[in-house]
Amino acid sequence: QKEVEQNSGPLSVPEGAIASLNCTYSDRGSQSFFWYRQYSGKSPELIMSIYSNGDKEDGRFTAQLNKASQYVSLLIRDSQPSDSATYLCAVNEGKTSYDKVIFGPGTSLSVIP
């Protein structure tokens, strides 16, 4: 059974701090990794995608991928109350299924003003 796990929440950080969200996956063949943000009562919204080992930065968001450790993380710098949401990690189903992903259970983030 292929699995995607995320650090259990809820995670609370003060405004302006760095929020660190972690995700591990079981399928060594996975090639595509995604972070989605989901506000309460809304649909998931893509924040970042990463396909190669290392860091990828987009504004206040940085995704980090380490395929050897089967680990992907999302850092949110200068956290804002508007970042309060559930963050979903998604990983594609290995080398034979690039267009199907498995979602983790999500980590709830609360940014305290």
Next chain:
Amino acid sequence: NAGVTQTPKFQVLKTGQSMTLQCAQDMNHNSMYWYRQDPGMGLRLIYYSASEGTTDKGEVPNGYNVSRLNKREFSLRLESAAPSQTSVYFCASSDIAGGYEQFFGPGTRLTVL
């Protein structure tokens, strides 16, 4: 561009009733998906379609059927609704041109009494 649209937004059914959830996308994507989201369970794939004319079961297909009517539309049918199918249903689409980043519709909140 509307992106991914879903109808209806809300629905209440009685046990044993049937209904069809509609989904359409205007991004010319080949792959389309139906997920359900339950509290604490994350997003689980019900069915997906890699291209027009093809469909495949996901993690939780029992009690559902799908139709990929054309490239734009992908419908989900509940033939005989059960209380266990009370959930929020999301449709999504993706394409290789976008690295299989998935774009989600607004969701359908379904209650089965």
